Amino acid sequence: MTAEQLLFLAVGAVTLIASILVVTSPRLVHAGLWLILALAGVAVLFVLLENGFLAVVQVAIYIDAIAILIIIVVMLTRAVMRETDPQINRTWVLAGMAALLLFGSLLAIVLQLPAPIRPALLDPESGLDVLGKALVDVNGFILPFEIASVLLVAALIGAIVVARAPMRGD
Amino acid sequence: MSDPFGGLDNFLKDLLVGFGLDATFVAVVLKLLGAAVLGGMAGATAILLIWAERKLVARIQDRLGPNRVGPYGLLQTIADALKLLTKEVLIPAGADRIIFQMAPLLVVASVIGVWAVMPLAPGLIGSDVNVGLLYIVSVGSIGILGIMMAGLSSNNKYALLGAFRTVAQMVSFAVPLIFSLLVPTLLAGSMGMAEIVEAQEGLWFIFLAPLAALIFFVSSIAEVGRAPFDLMEAESEIVAGFHIEYSGMAFGMFFVGEFVHAFTISALTAVIFLGGWRGPGAEAFPLLGLVYFLLKASIMFFVVIWIRGTFPRIRIDQMNAFNWKFVTPLALVVLMVTAVVDKLAIEQGWPRFLAHSTANLLMVIGTLAILRAQASSARRRQEVALEAPVTRPEVA
Numbered sequence: 121m122t123a124e125q126l127l128f129l130a131v132g133a134v135t136l137i138a139s140i141l142v143v144t145s146p147r148l149v150h151a152g153l154w155l156i157l158a159l160a161g162v163a164v165l166f167v168l169l170e171n172g173f174l175a176v177v178q179v180a181i182y183i184d185a186i187a188i189l190i191i192i193v194v195m196l197t198r199a200v201m202r203e204t205d206p207q208i209n210r211t212w213v214l215a216g217m218a219a220l221l222l223f224g225s226l227l228a229i230v231l232q233l234p235a236p237i238r239p240a241l242l243d244p245e246s247g248l249d250v251l252g253k254a255l256v257d258v259n260g261f262i263l264p265f266e267i268a269s270v271l272l273v274a275a276l277i278g279a280i281v282v283a284r285a286p287m288r289g290d
Numbered sequence: 291m292s293d294p295f296g297g298l299d300n301f302l303k304d305l306l307v308g309f310g311l312d313a314t315f316v317a318v319v320l321k322l323l324g325a326a327v328l329g330g331m332a333g334a335t336a337i338l339l340i341w342a343e344r345k346l347v348a349r350i351q352d353r354l355g356p357n358r359v360g361p362y363g364l365l366q367t368i369a370d371a372l373k374l375l376t377k378e379v380l381i382p383a384g385a386d387r388i389i390f391q392m393a394p395l396l397v398v399a400s401v402i403g404v405w406a407v408m409p410l411a412p413g414l415i416g417s418d419v420n421v422g423l424l425y426i427v428s429v430g431s432i433g434i435l436g437i438m439m440a441g442l443s444s445n446n447k448y449a450l451l452g453a454f455r456t457v458a459q460m461v462s463f464a465v466p467l468i469f470s471l472l473v474p475t476l477l478a479g480s481m482g483m484a485e486i487v488e489a490q491e492g493l494w495f496i497f498l499a500p501l502a503a504l505i506f507f508v509s510s511i512a513e514v515g516r517a518p519f520d521l522m523e524a525e526s527e528i529v530a531g532f533h534i535e536y537s538g539m540a541f542g543m544f545f546v547g548e549f550v551h552a553f554t555i556s557a558l559t560a561v562i563f564l565g566g567w568r569g570p571g572a573e574a575f576p577l578l579g580l581v582y583f584l585l586k587a588s589i590m591f592f593v594v595i596w597i598r599g600t601f602p603r604i605r606i607d608q609m610n611a612f613n614w615k616f617v618t619p620l621a622l623v624v625l626m627v628t629a630v631v632d633k634l635a636i637e638q639g640w641p642r643f644l645a646h647s648t649a650n651l652l653m654v655i656g657t658l659a660i661l662r663a664q665a666s667s668a669r670r671r672q673e674v675a676l677e678a679p680v681t682r683p684e685v686a
Contacts (some may be wrong), residue, residue, distance in 0.1 A: 149442060155391065156435065176424045184431030184464075192439060192457060195450075250419065 135161030377538035387445035394543035396436030405626035411579035422483035452531025469621035473502035487566035510555035518601035556590035
C-alpha cells in the first residue's frame with residue numbers, strides 16, 4: 121500500500137464520518153458545517169484521483185453556493201443557538217429503506233464496471249475540451265444543458281416574482 | 291541567471307538527495323517548503339502593508355500617521371503585533387468554542403491559498419492548475435464560510451448581524467466578479483494563471499477589456515469589505531460586526547487576513563489585467579519579472595487605499611442596488627459583447643484592440659445615457675412628490 125492509497129483511505133474515512141455526523145448532530149447549523157466538511161472531503165478525493173477540475177468545481181458549486189445557502193437559510197429561519205426538534209420522526213423507517221435502496225443500486229452499478237477504468241476526463245488538458253464540446257454538441261448533451269439553463273432562468277424569475285414587493289395596483 | 295528559481299530548486303534537490311534521502315520524499319519536502327515560504331511571505335507582507343496603509347491614509351487625511359517607533363514609524367506594526375500576541379484570547383460565554391476558534395484560521399487560509407496559483411515571475415508559480423481562475427473564486431468562498439462561522443459562534447447579536455451583511459455582500463458581489471473573470475478567460479483562451487500572463491504578450495488585457503477590469507476591481511474591493519464597502523463592520527451601526535467578540539491574536543488574524551486580502555486582489559488585478567510579471571527584459575531576467583509584478587501590485591494597492599481614504603461608506607440598500615441593478619447587468623453585457631467582438635475580430639494586434647476599445651467605449655456611453663435618463667426621471671418623480679399638497683395624502 122502506497123502513501124497515496126493511505127491518504128485516500130484516511131480522507132474517505134473523514135468524509136464518511138462527517139456525513140454520518142450531518143444526520144446525527146442535534147443542531148442544524150452544526151449539521152450544515154459537517155456537510156461542508158464531507159463535501160470538502162470529496163473534493164480532496166478528486167484531487168487525489170488527479171482531477172483538479174472536478175475538485176475545484178466541487179468546491180465552487182457545493183461549498184461556495186449550495187452549502188453556504190443552506191447555512192444562510194438555517195440561520196434565517198430558526199433560532200440559531202437553540203437545540204432543535206428530536207432527531208428522528210415517524211418516517212425514519214421509510215427514509216432508511218430509501219437510502220439503502222439508493223446505496224444498493226449505486227453499489228450494483230459500481231460493481232458492474234470493468235476494474236481499471238481511466239475515463240477521458242482524467243487527462244486534464246484534452247478532457248476539459250471534450251467536456252466543453254460535448255455540452256454544446258448536437259449529438260452530445262446540448263438538450264439537457266439547454267433545459268438546465270432554461271430551468272435556472274425560470275427559477276431566477278420565480279425568485280424575483282416571489283420576493284418583489286406587491287405593486288399598489290395588485 | 292536565466293532561471294534562478296529552477297536553479298535553486300535543483301540545488302536544494304541535489305543537496306537533500308546528497309544527504310541520502312529518497313527522491314520522491316525530497317520532492318514532497320520541497321513542495322511543503324515552497325508552500326511554507328510562499329504562505330509565510332504572503333502573511334509577513336501584512337506588517338509592511340498595515341504600515342503603508344496607515345501612513346497613506348494619514349497623509350490623505352492631513353495627519354502624520356505612525357512616526358514614533360523606528361524610522362518613519364516602520365516598527366509600529368511589529369509593536370502592535372507583539373501587543374496583540376500578549377493579550378488573552380477571550381471566548382464569550384455561550385459561544386461555540388471550536389467553531390469560534392476555527393473561524394479566523396479559515397479566513398486567513400482562504401486568502402493565503404490564492405497565492406498558490408499566483409504567477410510571481412516567469413517560471414515561478416506555486417501550482418499552475420489549468421482552472422486557476424475557478425480555483426481563486428472557490429478558495430475565496432472559504433473566507434465567506436469563516437466569517438459566517440465567526441458571526442454564528444460568537445453568541446452576539448451584532449456579530450450575527452455583521453455576518454449576515456458580510457455574507458450578503460460577498461455572495462452578491464461574487465456574481466459580477468465571476469462574470470468579469472470570464473472576460474480575460476475568453477481573451478486568453480485559458481483559465482490558467484500562467485497562460486493568462488503569457489497571452490498578454492504585447493498588449494495587456496486592461497487595454498482590451500477596461501470595463502471588465504474596472505468591474506473586477508470594484509467587486510474585489512467589495513469582496514474584501516474595504517471602504518466604501520465596509521458596512522459589515524460599520525462602527526456607528528453594528529459596532530465591529532462579525533469580529534466584535536474576538537480579542538488578542540484571534541482578532542489580529544482577521545485584521546491580517548483583511549490586509550493580505552487587499553494586497554491579494556491588487557496582485558490579482560496586476561496578473562489578470564496588467565500583464566503580471568511582463569515588462570522590458572523580464573523574459574531574460576526572471577528576477578526583474580518579480581520586481582515588475584510587485585511594482586504593479588503595489589500601484590493597485592495604492593489605488594485601493596486611495597479609494598478607502600476618499601469615499602464615504604455606503605448603506606446596505608445602496609450596496610445591494612449598486613450590485614444587482616448596476617454592476618451585475620453591466621458585467622453580463624460586457625461578457626456577451628466581448629465574446630461576440632472577440633469572435634469577429636479574428637486578427638490579433640491592432641484590429642483586435644480597435645474592435646474591443648470601440649465596443650467598450652460604446653458600452654460606457656450607453657451606460658452613462660441610461661444612468662442619466664434614470665436620474666432625470668427619478669428627479670421628476672421627486673419634484674412631483676414635493677409639489678403634491680400635504681392635505682391630500684392619497685396623492686403622495
